[in-house]
Amino acid sequence: MVRKSMKKVVFGTLCSLLMAVSCGCSMLGGGYTSDEPCAWCGNTPTKKFETSKGADCYVCEEHTHECGICGKNFDKELKHYTNMLDIEMFACDDCYDDVQELNN
Numbered sequence: 001m002v003r004k005s006m007k008k009v010v011f012g013t014l015c016s017l018l019m020a021v022s023c024g025c026s027m028l029g030g031g032y033t034s035d036e037p038c039a040w041c042g043n044t045p046t047k048k049f050e051t052s053k054g055a056d057c058y059v060c061e062e063h064t065h066e067c068g069i070c071g072k073n074f075d076k077e078l079k080h081y082t083n084m085l086d087i088e089m090f091a092c093d094d095c096y097d098d099v100q101e102l103n104n
């Protein structure tokens with residue numbers, strides 16, 4: 001009886017440890033887990049985005065947080081659109097709205 005419950009405790013501890021580890025990993029990565037080079041700077045890791053033509057486009061965390069138009073840095077992932085070079089372009093709310101107006 002005693003042994004059985006011990007096993008349960010060990011198993012439970014292992015499970016919560018594993019969960020903590022996988023949780024920590026996903027928090028660190030934030031989806032930036034690809035080895036493909038960033039379309040803007042060639043750095044890794046990157047996150048996969050899709051262009052308006054349905055092609056894969058990989059961008060690093062730095063370039064999804066930096067507005068490609070005004071150059072400011074933000075602590076969130078910015079809105080993005082596909083530019084003339086078929087690369088996902090990240091822009092802050094203000095610049096994004098300007099671009100949408102220009103395109104319409």
Ligand SMILES: [Zn+2]
Pocket residue numbers: 038039040041042043059060061062063
């Ligand atoms: Zn980059």
Ligand SMILES: [Zn+2]
Pocket residue numbers: 067068069070071072091092093094095096
């Ligand atoms: Zn901007």
